[in-house]
Amino acid sequence: MSIYVWGYLKEYEIEKDEIFAAITNVLESGKLILGPNVSEFEEKFAAYCGTEFGIGVDNGTNSLVLALRALGIGEGDEVITVSNTAVPTVSAIVSAGAIPRFVDIDPQTYLMDTDQLEAAVSNKTKCILPVHLYGQCVDMDAVNEVADKYGLKVLEDCAQAHGAEFKGRKAGSMSDASSFSFYPTKILGTYGDGGMVLTSSESVRDKMKKLRFYGMESTYYAKEHGYNSRLDEIHAAILLGKLAHLDDYVSRRKEIASKYDSLLADSGLTLPVAAENNSHAYYLYVVRHPKRDQIMEKLKENDIFVNISYPWPIHTMDGYARFGGKEGDLPHTELAAKEIFSLPMFPTLADEDQERVCEVLKSILSALG
Template sequence: MIPFLDLKAQYLSIKDEIDTAVLKVLESTQFVLGNEVTAFEQDFADYCNADDGIAVNTGTSALHLALLAAGIGAGDEVITVPFTFVATAAAICYTGAKPVFVDIDPVSYTIDVTQIEKAITERTKAILPVHLYGQPADMEPILEIARRHGLTVIEDAAQAHGAEYKGQKVGAIGDIGCFSFYPGKNLGAYGEGGMIVTNNPEYAHTMRMLRDWGQERKYHHVLKGYNYRMDGIQGAILRVKLRYLEEWTEGRRAHAAKYDALIKDSSLTVPTVMPYSRHVYHVYAIRSPQRDELQQKLNEQGIQTGIHYPIPVHLQPAYADLGYKPGDFPHSELAAREVLSLPMFAELTPAQINIVAENLQNIVRGVAV
């Protein structure tokens, strides 16, 4: 069986360092925030070339606090995409604001920058591009539109640790960047975790208070805040893993290049790397009108795959109140029907990639396997 993701292989490769880091936290008893989290905040901010990092308990919390720090609230609108994990829209709704969707570009799967301006109203306060699958959105036009309209740009970089736009790491390109450390991410915790990065000291100060019950210091509650703090153990684990992120990223990129070479001549659509992009391949998503059949037959051959994402947010029952209907965002809807994510993790072997590609080719050609 070829797994979609193999977290155990990664753990075993750095087991001694991880175990030592965890024991250090246990001995320190700094279980919530603490020195390891503080050190990881600085390490990750430095990695992103950002001034500040604010560690939180999830990527969703990161988005929520970023929106709040930017002053987003009831009655406001935030422009984003429907082809994303639901947390992007959920965080907007948490503030009382309304997600306003714009379709994706069908090649990059990120926000279609030509559609943003027509979605802006007097209620619009922010643009929230999603760096989907590990590929950055086209940030220069987004920033230019935001400047002209006085809007905040918040990057959803939950899938894009180390991705670059024109040589600049995502997260610190806009006003605020938000990352997830869910275990399956390119940089994953052994539990939940998230990070916010920014070059704006006022935003950073506000978000630090908001994550810890709105306290400026203990028992002095300046804001109505939340319990969004990162655990000390997760900070220690992520600090170890961050040292390997570039190595693992280059592994993913090499695997993607091998997939490209092996399946590019088939009827399948492989990912397109945009000219401005350093793609970090959180997932390697191919496309096919026969996606469901492909997935079923690969599974029969012991090859696990994933679908990111089968139903766009605007067609989810939970968001029916936004008033969208089928056909409103055709590129998002077609991608949702056609994308299929192949096994992708740094420890994937060339032999495993060959098996996946060979089975894909055989299935596409209609040859029994």
């Protein structure tokens, strides 16, 4: 049997009755868009994360774009972020009309190196966009200290950090606004696309509600230019049910990570490091080795399919060359991209499958010397 880095079918079988009941209730309600399920999920997810308001949108990328706009970020403004992230982080900045400026990562945690933030601030800088990567949080005390000093907005990218904590505070609660994705692979994912912006600012909430609905406050009259970017009732209903399981999902991910830590302790791989003051949610279990490509090829020969997040730093991509990035600008980011890969990680990963992954990995590593 093949083993994949992620799978949802076992989880679906366990939760199928609950999911179908939620979908049926929506279909029989007569309300398919911006109805009671969206409102309830917004309220409950915001409460879970420790913010006042949630605004559901159609996907995680648009949650970033609209949040930037709601924070007043636009044409010519600079946003400081990292290059070791998914393309949507940076495409959202550009889609908002802003300019991405990159800082390097901490080579142990792969998170934003907050020591580089102050030097990256210019007179055009308007926002810092830290990415809570792989399931753990950036040092938000350090981010907010720089933001406060220079009068900058802070937008947390929490697409990979549902349930993660920094100093006891949930990801998404430590900034002017935060962005979540509910893409199927996420710690809290639906069976399609979805996203949300969290904030405790009434003005950001009000702006977001207009932006996601054509700039309207009520039907047919646009107060400003807006978008069609709404979380639909069916996905909200599914997510409401899954939210009740979120802590269990995170707990199981931690169990799997702990087992990897134990089984691979002397394997020669560089294993994940939990950042200081973090409660890691383990969206991904990211390991590292200079012979990464050879290892992945051998795993594939054994029907084990892993992943790289991310093989190409964004500042080196053709699509973002106009912002002046080049190879050599971010040495820790660039080296990591050549060596990191993610092992299977999802709550229903079978113990025997995890053990097989580790057994095969250790055999490959032993042969490589």
